Amino acid sequence: MSEARNARRAVPRALPPPRGAANEVRAGAPVATKPRVFIKTFGCQMNVYDSGKMADVLREAEGYEPTNDVEEADLILFNTCSVREKAEEKVFSDLGRVKHLKARGALIGVGGCVASQEGAAIVRRAPYVDLVFGPQTLHRLPAMLERRRAELRPQVDISFPEIEKFDHLPPARVVGPTAFVSIMEGCSKYCSYCVVPYTRGEEVSRPFDDVLAEIAGIAEQGVREVTLLGQNVNAYRGAMGGTSEIADFATLLEVVAEIPGIERVRYTTSHPKEFTQRLIDAYDRVDKLVDHVHLPVQHGSDRVLAAMKRGYTSLEFKSTVRKLRAVRPRIAISSDFIVGFPGETAGDFERTMQLVEDVGFDHSFSFVFSPRPGTPAASLTDETSAAEKLERLQRLQSKIEAQGDAISRSRLGTVQRILVEGASRKDAGELMGRTACNRVVNVVASRELVGCMVDVRVTEVRGHSLRGDVVVA
Numbered sequence: 001m002s003e004a005r006n007a008r009r010a011v012p013r014a015l016p017p018p019r020g021a022a023n024e025v026r027a028g029a030p031v032a033t034k035p036r037v038f039i040k041t042f043g044c045q046m047n048v049y050d051s052g053k054m055a056d057v058l059r060e061a062e063g064y065e066p067t068n069d070v071e072e073a074d075l076i077l078f079n080t081c082s083v084r085e086k087a088e089e090k091v092f093s094d095l096g097r098v099k100h101l102k103a104r105g106a107l108i109g110v111g112g113c114v115a116s117q118e119g120a121a122i123v124r125r126a127p128y129v130d131l132v133f134g135p136q137t138l139h140r141l142p143a144m145l146e147r148r149r150a151e152l153r154p155q156v157d158i159s160f161p162e163i164e165k166f167d168h169l170p171p172a173r174v175v176g177p178t179a180f181v182s183i184m185e186g187c188s189k190y191c192s193y194c195v196v197p198y199t200r201g202e203e204v205s206r207p208f209d210d211v212l213a214e215i216a217g218i219a220e221q222g223v224r225e226v227t228l229l230g231q232n233v234n235a236y237r238g239a240m241g242g243t244s245e246i247a248d249f250a251t252l253l254e255v256v257a258e259i260p261g262i263e264r265v266r267y268t269t270s271h272p273k274e275f276t277q278r279l280i281d282a283y284d285r286v287d288k289l290v291d292h293v294h295l296p297v298q299h300g301s302d303r304v305l306a307a308m309k310r311g312y313t314s315l316e317f318k319s320t321v322r323k324l325r326a327v328r329p330r331i332a333i334s335s336d337f338i339v340g341f342p343g344e345t346a347g348d349f350e351r352t353m354q355l356v357e358d359v360g361f362d363h364s365f366s367f368v369f370s371p372r373p374g375t376p377a378a379s380l381t382d383e384t385s386a387a388e389k390l391e392r393l394q395r396l397q398s399k400i401e402a403q404g405d406a407i408s409r410s411r412l413g414t415v416q417r418i419l420v421e422g423a424s425r426k427d428a429g430e431l432m433g434r435t436a437c438n439r440v441v442n443v444v445a446s447r448e449l450v451g452c453m454v455d456v457r458v459t460e461v462r463g464h465s466l467r468g469d470v471v472v473a
């Protein structure tokens with residue numbers, strides 16, 4: 001351990017100073033170091049986006065720099081997920097692992113969906129936690145830190161101040177050619193199994209002009225591909241500044257695609273119930289809209305879909321897919337599935353398998369039903385054994401895998417346009433990019449291509465990802 005770090009230990013600080021941090025002495029010269037924040041993110045892309053905003057807000061207000069090393073952090077934040085039981089339990093075991101860092105003055109905060117659901121109960125279970133804040137109050141972190149220092153007791157703020165958060169965030173900072181932009185918060189669908197409406201509140205759309213301004217700003221910083229985020233993006237209804245008009249999601253897509261610098265537009269997640277003809281038609285008009293849509297179906301049995309309160313039948317889902325493919329034949333479709341919903345019979349499950357067979361998904365995420373406290377489905381009687389549910393999950397996953405593998409193999413030898421994003425995760429000597437249909441392609445190429453749209457010929461299939469060679473014109 002460096003001397004400076006030892007010095008920091010020798011005089012334990014109960015609380016890190018508000019700004020500028022410790023003055024460490026090296027060879028007699030005072031060197032101001034910035035306080036460091038470690039953020040661990042669980043859950044969906046909305047949490048990934050929010051973690052970026054936490055870093056932005058803390059940098060702006062108190063000069064915090066992000067660190068990947070929890071041992072050197074002055075502030076440790078967990079941005080949590082409560083969508084399934086396992087995700088929730090993970091938070092408490094992780095908290096236990098960093099508790100000892102309080103001895104050298106680190107502060108610990110819990111944000112995100114577990115924080116939103118549990119609130120002060122987190123402090124009761126883990127009294128060493130200093131801050132508990134929800135997805136809608138992350139912009140208040142600097143004020144909460146200040147109060148923590150002044151009052152010397154844990155601070156809890158999990159309120160839902162509507163869209164206030166976006167008015168209190170510094171301009172977005174981005175690294176690399178891709179970025180997430182949140183277009184709405186919350187969800188008002190209340191599917192019977194899901195905690196999200198309780199943890200994130202009801203659907204609230206960000207004003208149209210604010211979304212466009214954020215995207216124009218990041219495009220100026222070099223972003224080429226934007227992913228519009230929301231639990232239900234097709235429910236977007238954004239107030240248009242200076243008028244009484246409201247922009248729907250199809251309108252937003254068309255205008256975002258016109259922003260100078262933006263080459264590709266993605267979004268997640270959309271709901272099959274609100275996948276309107278106007279949205280389908282956007283695939284005809286907006287070339288920059290990628291050839292991929294994540295459209296969670298959850299189940300193939302109408303009886304189970306009704307019990308889940310999804311608001312569509314399996315036939316309606318297939319009809320939406322058919323219309324979409326009529327407009328964009330090459331579109332890749334991915335989905336989410338829940339296996340073992342209370343009362344799911346063997347026959348119901350076979351309907352899910354049949355739906356997968358009928359649609360042909362590019363890839364999908366599938367989960368065993370996890371009863372979530374406070375949701376209607378948690379109190380339904382469930383007679384299927386855990387072993388049976390696991391067996392169904394494995395059957396479903398192997399079918400989905402087999403379909404995905406066949407789609408991968410059909411891409412061998414084809415030329416795909418990728419946006420080069422940066423170093424490959426597995427081999428730092430290679431670069432990676434994504435096809436319009438959302439497949440990762442690894443290539444050997446010069447780093448100067450990062451941020452460029454490049455044609456590659458697919459030469460190899462490796463699991464879900466592909467390898468390719470740059471096509472030289």
Ligand code: SAM
Nearest residue numbers: 083193194231269296336337367368369370372
């Ligand atoms: N808003 C999206 C939608 O409606 O499909 C997805 C939101 S949710 C955060 C992501 C996925 O988690 C869902 O599509 C669903 O498959 C799964 N999920 C949600 N609640 C669950 C539960 N109680 N048990 C198991 N899986 C669940």
Ligand code: SF4
Nearest residue numbers: 187189190191194196
């Ligand atoms: Fe949850 Fe349903 Fe909302 Fe998706 S649409 S976030 S599954 S309540």
Ligand code: F3S
Nearest residue numbers: 043044081082083113
């Ligand atoms: Fe999890 Fe909350 Fe996202 S429950 S999936 S982090 S909206």
